[in-house]
Amino acid sequence: MYTFKELRRAAKTPAPGKARALAILGNCSTQFLAVAVRGLAALENLPLAVLDAGYDQIEAQVLEDGSELYAFAPDSVLLYLATERLYEDFLELTPESRRDFADSVLVRLEMYWDAIGRHTSAAILQCTFTELADRALGNFSCRVDSTFTYQLRRLNFRLQERMAARAGVYPVDLLAVQAELGRERFFDPALYYSAKMAVRLDALPYAAKAVVDVEAALSGRIKKCVVLDLDNTLWGGVVGDDGPENIEIGHLGRGHVFTNFQRWLKELKECGVLLAVCSKNDEAAAKRPFESNPEMVLRLEDFAVFVANWEDKAANIRLIQRTLNIGMDSMVFVDDNPFERELVRSMIPEIRVPELPEDPALYLDFLQKQNYFETAAYTGSGADRTKLYQAEQAREKLKSSYATLDEYLESLEMVGSARPFEPSGYSRVAQLTQRSNQFNLRTVRYTEADIRRLAEDPDCLTLSYELRDRFGDHGLVGVIVGRKTDADTLFIDTWLMSCRVLKRGMEEFIIAVLMDRAKRAGIRWVVGEYIPTPKNGMVRDIYKSMGFEELGENRFRADTERFRPGKFHIKESEEA
């Protein structure tokens, strides 16, 4: 981890590019936290503008219409309430009212959230509460509801429940940071009394990391795939030499280490992260433990791609990346061999390659601390992503058996649906706007609260597209947000599509439905715009190829009266 001094230096040169605006509000002094966040964002190459609202300014800033906060037009607002300050408030209360303390803090927090929500569509980054054991009743405090210990834990738990029920609030888990460092390393009493700062200078980089990780996820930087080595990474020993029954896995000895590592990977997979294997092995030998060793937690079907051969790993990782059609910078490569790590790092600078500790017993703890898998949404259906990619491989096989692309597409029996955004889908639509980088015309990121606003805005035409075929359901694959700029014109604010369904006629289907809906809404002109990013070059000419005329640089237009849709083999679902 960087030192605070390094962050302070880096803070002077922010990363170039369009910056997200983050406002920091606290009940304590947040000036150095703001410096640390600025510095870390710069070092992580994340363009971020940070406003520090100053000591104990939360209420003034969130309640006043013309406050500095709202003038700053924040994309996110960080709310940081130091437990040490809350403790002082707690002690001011009469002993009888202390048992309502957690609930009263929550009421205050939700009042802040509401006030911010009335003024901006900013994401709210809510810090969890660090621990403070005042031991008024010793260990016994845990079972007495009028103690601070009891109320503080209740507060954290209830906060989780409230956040879960509320779109647009993102946790910054300072409690986890404090648990990792320990209270001694996190809190410096002298600093608190001299400067009202509740985070020790040496701990600030860790607190800043929690904030920057959330900001990175909100700006679409998400890790989607872990590529794993096998021998001495997923199990102990070398399967080619030791045999599938003799590798170290299971509850005995070092096997326990690898079992727990696999359990965690399985959890990642269930949370929507793709797992892939990249191993120097004969394919059959590499697969054998998964098939025949009952102690293995991971099974072959847990992997979206399985590559075992004697090619170099960089080439294999490129193959995996092409198969999954995701960005290199959304992948993490885990290998116990320093030589392989260095090779991959030097050949593919964008991929993350953690410098694993030598002792496998430390792998899991080490990787968990890196917090690679920060996300800004959870839909619960993420686990199906692995199945989606497996179905994709089945399609690829089928494709090779048809002479023409049309015949193949016809054989897929595709059914598409298009619906205005619905509450049950807000979270998935927001997630897609945050994750899509390649097929994304203007790369506008939306939070769940934004999506709700768009859905309810009478001047917006929203469409979410789903696609299924004989191999399975792709789920949500496309999003359109159109905004009426005048009575006759609809501007396409957002058009994005999942790259999994590229070249299947979905582009044509999306535009055909859009033009149809626009026409029915009495709109004559549909205007599209392409905003280039380092990643979306693939859609530079998409509007032209859809039959739009070019208006000027990167702006296009089509006439709903005359528009002739392109060819596609997708039937529109009846139920839509």
Next chain:
Amino acid sequence: MSREEIMAKINEIARDVFDNDTVTLTDKTTAADVDEWDSLTHLLFTNEIEDAFGVTFTLAEVTKSENVGQLVDALMRHLGA
């Protein structure tokens, strides 16, 4: 470590923390004499001194030292010099 050596090291830290190569601290220097020396850079300054010398100042030493000389006195007490 002599007082002169400590003073030299503290000057080095000060130039870094205050980001100003022309800063020269003497026993009589106060925060008012250095533009970049405010309440927060003061904390950074004392924190860097603590790290460099492996000591921990008391709250009173951090907040009540009136000039650099008093801070160096406190530091030397911690160092047992």
